[in-house]
Amino acid sequence: MEKEDIENIALDLLIEAIYRRYGHDFRGYSKSHIRRRIKQYVERRKDGCISTLIPEILHNEELFETLLHELSITVTEMFRDPFVFRKLRQEVIPFLRTFPFIRIWVAGCATGEEAYSLAIILKEEGLYDRTTLFATDFNDAALEKAKIGVYPVEALRKYAGNYQQAGGTGSFSDYYHARYDSAAIAPALKNNVVFANHNLVTDGVFSDMHLVFCRNVMIYFERELQNRVLGVFTESLVHGGFLCLGTNEDILFSDDRHSYRSIDGPARIFQRLAVRNFR
Numbered sequence: 687m688e689k690e691d692i693e694n695i696a697l698d699l700l701i702e703a704i705y706r707r708y709g710h711d712f713r714g715y716s717k718s719h720i721r722r723r724i725k726q727y728v729e730r731r732k733d734g735c736i737s738t739l740i741p742e743i744l745h746n747e748e749l750f751e752t753l754l755h756e757l758s759i760t761v762t763e764m765f766r767d768p769f770v771f772r773k774l775r776q777e778v779i780p781f782l783r784t785f786p787f788i789r790i791w792v793a794g795c796a797t798g799e800e801a802y803s804l805a806i807i808l809k810e811e812g813l814y815d816r817t818t819l820f821a822t823d824f825n826d827a828a829l830e831k832a833k834i835g836v837y838p839v840e841a842l843r844k845y846a847g848n849y850q851q852a853g854g855t856g857s858f859s860d861y862y863h864a865r866y867d868s869a870a871i872a873p874a875l876k877n878n879v880v881f882a883n884h885n886l887v888t889d890g891v892f893s894d895m896h897l898v899f900c901r902n903v904m905i906y907f908e909r910e911l912q913n914r915v916l917g918v919f920t921e922s923l924v925h926g927g928f929l930c931l932g933t934n935e936d937i938l939f940s941d942d943r944h945s946y947r948s949i950d951g952p953a954r955i956f957q958r959l960a961v962r963n964f965r
């Protein structure tokens with residue numbers, strides 16, 4: 687048997703051990719993603735061996751937390767792919783405006799920049815006060831940073847460009863307070879954002895959502911898991927609600943593809959049809 691085959695067995699056993707011991711299910715994640723991240727981790731430990739992690743993970747909860755963070759990539763930014771936000775403004779905001787209350791789910795929000803970007807758009811469109819933004823992730827450390835909402839001032843300077851390209855109508859510097867090297871998101875933007883732990887693989891739906899926003903999360907999933915999670919989004923949306931997946935994901939191969947009409951191809955914005963439609 688080749689070394690790589692043995693490594694694959696060890697990887698499967700490690701994923702199974704994590705699932706059975708801690709309930710965190712990575713079985714539907716892309717194997718190449720998991721392999722790359724775990725290998726980087728064992729190489730840093732100078733151990734180089736995946737199989738020695740298995741008995742350790744069963745007995746050491748701290749090691750599990752460490753691995754959980756290794757497997758969760760939290761890279762994000764404000765107004766990432768600005769054109770997606772511009773499209774959202776043009777195509778989705780007019781629809782949201784027709785509701786007395788608006789419910790939005792940002793799934794896989796990492797450290798919160800995406801949720802605060804949406805909050806800014808809603809504020810500029812006069813919709814923020816009647817909106818609740820649920821922003822979820824399975825990484826507690828990322829959620830803690832999101833709740834605090836303090837980012838390096840250098841990053842905020844970069845995001846100012848994104849904000850302009852996204853069609854921002856105000857002055858970006860009004861949305862944070864800079865102090866030395868840090869910038870704190872303005873409290874007015876935080877009031878209606880609820881950050882919570884939610885695992886897309888094992889936890890349930892969020893009901894009556896008018897918009898579900900989930901970008902750069904399902905790229906780490908195999909197709910079957912993508913399909914299942916898209917089903918959760920479909921069930922979470924009101925009829926006529928919107929799903930925004932951004933540039934890297936699509937509904938093309940999912941069972942639910944006929945339950946939506948496309949609103950914008952490149953930004954992957956879809957509107958849920960009145961009837962859930964399997965064909």
Ligand SMILES: C[S@@+](CC[C@H](N)C(=O)[O-])C[C@H]1O[C@@H](n2cnc3c(N)ncnc32)[C@H](O)[C@@H]1O
Binds near residue numbers: 758828886887
């Ligand atoms: C690359 S970040 C994307 C952040 C943001 N959506 C963006 O596009 O900028 C991916 C996030 O998905 C989260 N994630 C991965 N698997 C998840 C799961 N099963 N349930 C909830 N969040 C998950 C990770 O913890 C990470 O914060």
